[in-house]
Amino acid sequence: MLVISCIKQVPDTTQVKIDPVTNTLVREGIPFIVNPYDTHALEESLCLKDKYSLRTVALSMGPPNTEVTLRKARALGIDEAILLSDRAFGGADTLATSRVLAAAIERLGTREEVGIVFCGKQTIDGDTAQVGPGIATRLGFTQLTLVDRIEHIDFLKKRIRVRRKLEGRHEIVEAPLPVVITVVRELNRPRYPTVPMRLAAEEADITVWDNTVLKLDVETVGLKGSPTWVSKIFSPERDQGEIIGDGVNDPEGTAGILIEKLLSKDLLAV
């Protein structure tokens, strides 16, 4: 049974600035990282691999430099990494992205039965949380979002029981395999790659599937297949906010000023 993790290479958003003139993201010189939620998806695949000796695959759609991210997945112990890259896939929104990923998973499914597809709950650049559910919808898999614990997997009956982390409560859900699971950070602690694994990953094969392999209708993928258009990106102006007091030389006095301010705005209950 295959365990697939869908991962995305994202710009390190703490370092992303918005060009005030063009209102676009300034990506120049910004390092790329693995979407932090996706590192938990990878970790959970690896846990299942350790526990049940399942085969793990990492999928990522993106430009050719996404290979770096897939090598990181290999360094962690993922068995196979596949890059879904084609000019036709570029500029995709969440719908078009989920079509490509679903097609790749379907293709993998012809080789070996797919059991679980892990996705991060969302990416830190788009923050939509739609791609995971989109894949589930396209594939007709059960959709389990915001999972913070896998309770039980019954491989004979092909059922899985997970815990979902919702606001102020948990929900235990049982579902038939195959499933798409979107994960939250609380699910696990991602491992750190060993040096021998990193070195092996540097030379590992990264399979590239372009549209000649996936054979999707070009009208349904990439920019052409994306109904969502971003009309404007901007940083909200901050009209409030100031630095108060001198926290270094007078921490107590500064804390006093802060508490008074909070009280005066009725933000602090006494």
Add this chain to the structure above:
Amino acid sequence: MLINHALFIPLLFIAVLTFCYSCYQRLQLVAVGSPENRFDNTGARLAGTLTYAFGQKRVLSRPYGINHFFLFWAFLLLLIANAEFLLEGVIAGANLSVLPVSLRHVLEFTFDIVSLVALASVAVALVRRIFLPPPYLGNDYTSPRSGEALLILGMIATLMVAFFLLNGTRIALGDSEGWKPVSGLVARLVAGLSPTTLESAAGAAWWVHAVVLLLFMNFLPRSKHMHILTAIPNCYFRSLEKPNVQPRETFGKEQRFGVSEIGQFSWKDLLDGFSCTECGRCQDLCPAHNTGKALNPRRIIHDIKINLLANGPAGEAGGKARLTLIGEKKEGTISEESLWDCTTCGACLSVCPVLIEHMPKIVKMRRHLVEEKAKFPEELLNLFENMEQRSNPWGIAPSERGKWSAALGERHFKPGETEYLFFVGCSGAFDSRAKHVTVALATILDAAGVSWGILGKDELCCGDSVRRLGNEYVFDQLAKANVARFKEKGVRKIVTQCPHCFNTLKNDYRQYGLEIEVLHHSQLIQQLVSEGKLRLTKKAEMGKVIFHDSCYLGRHNDTYEAPRQVILAATGTAPAEFGRAKENGFCCGAGGGRMWMEEQTGTRINLERVKEAMQQQPDTLCVSCPYCMTMMEDGLKDEGAERVRVKDIAEVVAEAIS
């Protein structure tokens, strides 16, 4: 007197044979270690051997060291006497009497007096061991072998007594007294005995001396007193590098990283094990051990030796180890916890009389844990990822690095124009408290008219913490990138405000081809003051100042005076000193990557240090390192002693110029 040569010669033959076999066995074990070049620079090595072995420099740094100094030299001189003794046992009449009379007299006198000195030193050692043992001498694993030490001391005493008895009876029987005052005294004491009694006493003394000597020789290689044979070579083969500069690792496939099996240690690491006499001085100074942690540097060396003895030549890399090196704590196995306890302060290295390198072994084992096992305290995961992704420990955006002063703006290093690269360091750039030090130093440099600039977002962490934590892979990336940037910008001089950056850039980066002038700000400020470039216009009002040595500035780089001179110049008064200062300084607890780890066992190292400071009732605790700053401030808060200010030397100096 008749010596039974027929009996003695085979006895000597067997004893020498077994001794050689034991030494061969030990040497064979040392050869299990991996190759390391410690054969270069003969001149420096010989000089060091004279200083540390023959001069007993480190031994003498503690009061009782003088006793060992006497024993050591007595032993060396009496080697000649014992050679004569053995020779006479083989060839009748082959003794000092064959030498010219003047030379014979000098030797006789020397041996006689030296034997008395040795006997006295043994007596002092016995009394001290039994009645006044220092607190660091014994512990759970050395105490069971205390008997071994008593046995050795007893043997030496017996040899000396037998020597005097032999010579005394011989004189009483008519040998010339020559220049043997002590033996002459013994002769007068036994003069009343009948010649037959004297004959048998002389015979008995000779045999006792002979048998004990041969036993002693054979006991040495099998006991901790092996150091008698290995300490001198150990001093010769000492590290000529700064011992806290870990060897650079290369990253190739099919390679091992760090040490997890005994044979992966270098032969010198293994020789260290046979050179340790378990004196306990390293344990006495170790901040981790002193605050109840699992780590005991002496124990590390002992466990390595026991592991080597247990695994033997089979412990070579690839062989099946009978006793694991890193695992659940037991004799011969080192616990992971103790490896993570090390602050790499270097106290053990600086105090060991025979120059054993404890801390580098710890880092080697950490490398295995991090690089091959990815197994480390969980707090470090964030550190490592932040370092890899954003090149600083907190994971703050690199674009924020140059923004430590809105007033000063970002003054970038201009190739060909700027004299000093101000390598601000992660603390100086991101830590809100340390930023004040950065600004103070910038103010000082401007006041002195120094041309300086920063790299801003292009500066990466120097990699000190990751290197000491054993993450050589990430260190390698940071070091390469920083050195490339320095070269690209044509940097010739660097000033840092952090001793960790200072040490890494100055010493570690030499492995990456960086050999330029790197100064810690205390050194540059002292230079500027003494050259008259920095005028201190008033006295900084700091009250009573006590200075805490940073391990990486002090012990690791021998810079003790510069910060003290700077404080003196700025305040007009020399700073007060801790009880443990300079070479004996006590770590703040944050070195070796401990800055980023929780301290869960025992008492906290920074509290111990702060309590020591409070004994002197200071108004200002002066530091020269951002880690020390954090640790001392936190410690003072915990002690409820916030009235004591913690100031970096740059802040003190800044007070004297504005």
